[in-house]
Amino acid sequence: MADAKIRLYVEHPLGEGQTVPLDRDQAHYLFGVMRRGAGDAVLLFNGRDGEWLATVQDASKRGGVLRADNQTGPQRNPPDLWVLFAPIKKARTDFIVEKAAEMGAARILPVQTDFTNSERIRQDRLQAHAIEAAEQCGGTYVPEVADLQKLDRLLQDWPEDRKLMFCDEALAGATQALGAADSGAWAILIGPEGGFSDAERTRLNALPFAHPVSLGPRILRADTAVVAAMTVWQMAVGDWT
């Protein structure tokens, strides 16, 4: 794996012969940390134009320029799936974002529930984790990580055609199976470590677009539940079929 090409997310448009400037952080990573230099090949993606093989034209500590040579892969977007979760301890929150990006979330929305401890998140750091997940796992799409918002406000303004798969450990047994008929826009909501409050549970159960789903007989940590829930969804109505 020593020769594996570096994959780098850039915001710049990509096309044949396109020059792509690097910012200071990217230059530091590529030339400083990874020891690449002029003439070396790098894979680029920007979340819109697929994957491109590029050549380093110019390398300095403060920046650099690459040139996109040819497209090596098409743009691949995930299904229209939002992932809502309540932030927990730092490392596990990072993990949730990484896993949601890997598993094919289109958007990641941290939400504050009645039992969420976090008052704020580092949106920029979480976004960086989503980018890194795409870089490491061969993805061409980077889900946007939204700012922290209150769950009840988000549900007030909920787009009526977006179904909500809501995973509640108190549901054990009441699983509602998803089928191919349930295609379209979706969101998955992962509860906080302390579970949902009674008020939240009542409200969620009453929502016309909510589909309660059980994740088996064991209690799962939130970071495990994200992967398990996305697997259930991807198999039933996502792009695993």
Place this chain on the structure above:
Amino acid sequence: MADAKIRLYVEHPLGEGQTVPLDRDQAHYLFGVMRRGAGDAVLLFNGRDGEWLATVQDASKRGGVLRADNQTGPQRNPPDLWVLFAPIKKARTDFIVEKAAEMGAARILPVQTDFTNSERIRQDRLQAHAIEAAEQCGGTYVPEVADLQKLDRLLQDWPEDRKLMFCDEALAGATQALGAADSGAWAILIGPEGGFSDAERTRLNALPFAHPVSLGPRILRADTAVVAAMTVWQMAVGDWT
């Protein structure tokens, strides 16, 4: 959640009125770190006798004694599922063990493949992660974490009635769906970060007990793949149905 009872794994038999000695590490955790003392209640499980409410009888820095008062939950064992994985970087290997225990593995077997970097593992540390996962997630069963062994040797001595679900990113599309007819003893094999070697892939595909399964169109890290694969299995032939 401040009043949530501590759950502690012990090796001692549990039954009504049974006294349970604590070792030095457990005493340090319970009395030193968690500040519990004589008269306080703790939940105990030993992987065989269910969950018990116990009272601290005697607390000292070097040990202690609890008394089991009454059973608070039955013993719940997972399905007969082994999880085989190739160790990767330390933190992610810890994570794989934690997640496998949470998701209901009966046994966890680290294996050396052609592209595995690790020559050895800290079996005791990994076992401690499996115990902690059960303590934290309300489980009453702790999967044994085996010592590192070579995959090809393990396959030589493979029990012929144990099916093997093997997850290979090179399979994309060739998914073999599991059905209820596939009940019985199983193992899941998660490939190493560098994938399987050609020789391994050829051998795995030729095994009469192997079921190749795809985990969707995206490349997943090994720790993500463990949770996704166990979800697929638990839904199809495990105890999620």
